[in-house]
Amino acid sequence: MTFFKSILIPFLxxxxxxxxxxxxGDVQTNAIAIVGATAHxxxxxxxxxxxxxxxxxxxxTVSERSSFNGSLEGKTVIEASGKHVYPGFIAANSTLGLVxxxxxxxxxxxxxxxxxxxHIRSLIAYNAESKVVESMRPNGVLLAQTTPQGGRVSGTSSxxxxxxWNWEDAAVRADDGIHLNWPRTxxxxxxxxxxxxxxxxxxxxxxxxxxxxxxxxxxxAYLEGNRNPTNLPYQAMENLMKGYQNLYVHVGDEKGITDxxxxxxxxxxxxxxxxxxxxxxxxxxxxxxxxxxLLSNTHRLPRSQDHDYDMPYKLPKLLSDAGVLxxxxxxxxxxFQSRNLPFFAGQAVGQGLDREVAxxxxxxxxxxxxxxxxxxxxxxxxxxxxLFISEGDALEMMGNRLTKxxxxxxxxxxxxxxxxxxxxxxxxxxxx
Numbered sequence: 001m002t003f004f005k006s007i008l009i010p011f012l013x014x015x016x017x018x019x020x021x022x023x024x025g026d027v028q029t030n031a032i033a034i035v036g037a038t039a040h041x042x043x044x045x046x047x048x049x050x051x052x053x054x055x056x057x058x059x060x061t062v063s064e065r066s067s068f069n070g071s072l073e074g075k076t077v078i079e080a081s082g083k084h085v086y087p088g089f090i091a092a093n094s095t096l097g098l099v100x101x102x103x104x105x106x107x108x109x110x111x112x113x114x115x116x117x118x119h120i121r122s123l124i125a126y127n128a129e130s131k132v133v134e135s136m137r138p139n140g141v142l143l144a145q146t147t148p149q150g151g152r153v154s155g156t157s158s159x160x161x162x163x164x165w166n167w168e169d170a171a172v173r174a175d176d177g178i179h180l181n182w183p184r185t186x187x188x189x190x191x192x193x194x195x196x197x198x199x200x201x202x203x204x205x206x207x208x209x210x211x212x213x214x215x216x217x218x219x220x221a222y223l224e225g226n227r228n229p230t231n232l233p234y235q236a237m238e239n240l241m242k243g244y245q246n247l248y249v250h251v252g253d254e255k256g257i258t259d260x261x262x263x264x265x266x267x268x269x270x271x272x273x274x275x276x277x278x279x280x281x282x283x284x285x286x287x288x289x290x291x292x293x294l295l296s297n298t299h300r301l302p303r304s305q306d307h308d309y310d311m312p313y314k315l316p317k318l319l320s321d322a323g324v325l326x327x328x329x330x331x332x333x334x335x336f337q338s339r340n341l342p343f344f345a346g347q348a349v350g351q352g353l354d355r356e357v358a359x360x361x362x363x364x365x366x367x368x369x370x371x372x373x374x375x376x377x378x379x380x381x382x383x384x385x386x387l388f389i390s391e392g393d394a395l396e397m398m399g400n401r402l403t404k405x406x407x408x409x410x411x412x413x414x415x416x417x418x419x420x421x422x423x424x425x426x427x428x429x430x431x432x
Contacts, residue, residue: 022134024163025410028385031055032409033072035065036081037389042363042378044356052085054385057409062379078389078404086359086394087379088142088386088407090159090366091338092294093248093274093329096133096144097126097160097170111150116215118178119236120155122146126167132336133162135416139339139400140388142407143172145370147179147248152212154179156236157248159370161386163412173372175239177246177272183208185255209259216267246270246371248294252277252303261289272369274329277303280315283322292369293324297331298344316348320357327366346395358395385409 032054039050039062051068053061053075061070100107109125126146127133136144142162148155156175164170187202202208222234223241239245247269249260257279264271273279273293279286286293295316302311319326328344330337345358367377375384386407392399405412 022413022415024165024169025407025412028055028057028406028409031060031075032078032385032406033061033075034078034080034085034389035072036079037083037085039085039379040087040356040359040394041380042087042360043380044354044360046356049081050085052379052387054406054409057385059379059381059383059385062381080389082391083403084390084392084394084399085379086140086388086390087363087377088388088405089140089341089362089394090327090370090372090377091136091141091144091329091341092327092366092370093147093157093296093331094144094338095147095149096136096162096338097128097130097146097167098122098148100127100130100132111148112155115152116233117148117151117155118153118240119232120148121158121175122148122155123158123160123167123171123174126158126160126170128160128164128166128170131417134413135336135418136162136339137405137412138402138414138416138419139342140390140394140402140405141338141341142386142388142405142412143372143376144338145176150181152181152208153215153233154181156245159372161407163407163410172376173370175245176370176372177248177270178237178240179248179250179274180212182249182251182256182260183212185253209263212263213266220267240269241267243268243270246272246369248272248274250274254278254281257282258285261285261291264291265289275331277307277311277315279324280311280318280322283319283324286319287323291324292327292365293319294327294329294366294369295319296329297337298328298347299340300331310351313347314351316345316358316361317351317353320353320361325365325369326361327369328361329366342395342400343397346393346397349395355393355395 034052039047049065051065095110098110112120145157145159147157156178159173159176160170161172183205184202185205186199189198189200219234219237223238251257251260252275271291275296276293279293298312300312341362345362348358349355364377367373388405389403391401394400402414
């Protein structure tokens with residue numbers, strides 16, 4: 001037995017080292033000043049040759065360098081002339097920390113069995129030591145909304161920061177909203193004889209909508225009654241019904257969007273649309289009802305053959321110009337895509353959207369939609385020092401090269417499995 005232990009233990013140690021994650025950053029103990037950078041505030045404002053000072057995890061100075069009258073003595077000074085400072089990007093509607101390897105079922109915890117699951121909390125399934133989560137930070141994605149998938153009512157999402165020991169430490173806003181997958185008004189049907197597809201009306205659409213209404217009516221009756229016996233799904237709807245949580249409705253087509261808006265008004269719910277490919281057709285309605293929209297994946301083909309070929313690219317600008325509050329997300333199940341979030345915003349810039357407006361769609365706007373804008377999303381005095389320094393334009397692949405990143409004032413590691421491999425093979429080919 002001793003012999004086998006002596007052989008086995010080294011292998012276990014090596015295996016553990018290979019799987020080890022970075023230790024979360026230390027709590028900030030000294031004030032830090034970033035001097036000379038171009039500061040992109042996140043709300044449309046840009047400060048050239050700026051100075052930002054943060055202490056105890058909070059921003060205490062955000063101004064032009066020339067107007068700074070304070071002292072830098074005793075502070076850690078980072079000279080950042082020619083570089084750019086941004087608020088941390090926010091990946092909404094993601095499965096970060098819920099899925100590690102798609103092909104390994106044991107590492108996939110994004111969905112539960114069943115249809116009506118508002119009591120399922122994604123937060124307690126969040127894996128703070130995920131290597132996928134770790135790979136987001138080098139691109140400036142420092143916050144995320146972990147979102148359950150599947151069913152009619154998928155469950156409850158939460159907002160987390162991406163440098164933590166566990167889900168308790170990671171939580172920024174626990175249980176921010178409940179996710180509802182709206183019925184499809186149209187569906188594709190395949191004719192196996194002719195091997196062709198046809199788009200047909202969903203004959204069960206009205207029935208499926210009534211099913212949702214019945215569930216909400218039952219929840220309302222339960223919450224207004226004596227609540228006996230205990231019903232966990234009904235109880236989980238209380239904060240939504242009281243207006244403390246968002247209702248995130250995943251819907252794409254014009255009729256579905258219009259019906260979802262009417263549904264939210266009927267039950268007096270705080271509505272956010274997710275996906276919303278045809279939101280441009282009802283933009284005036286969304287503006288008048290103050291409905292926020294989280295557009296999914298600008299790097300894709302149109303959903304319908306009737307859409308313009310470039311509709312996914314120009315949709316953020318169309319809605320923004322119409323006065324709709326728009327955030328961007330990379331689209332649900334494709335959690336690895338979240339690292340490309342800044343480039344989705346950059347794509348919208350290529351369609352004529354102002355660069356700072358595009359930036360707000362992954363910072364200030366998303367923070368407002370998720371209900372964390374009091375502390376995150378912009379570089380403003382009193383808010384969290386969750387930010388990063390980039391050598392160039394962070395919305396472009398060539399410019400997005402981070403040198404420093406901070407979450408709540410803690411410097412976080414920018415190393416990941418990918419950067420380790422890059423360094424390894426870089427040396428290999430340099431030697432040749």
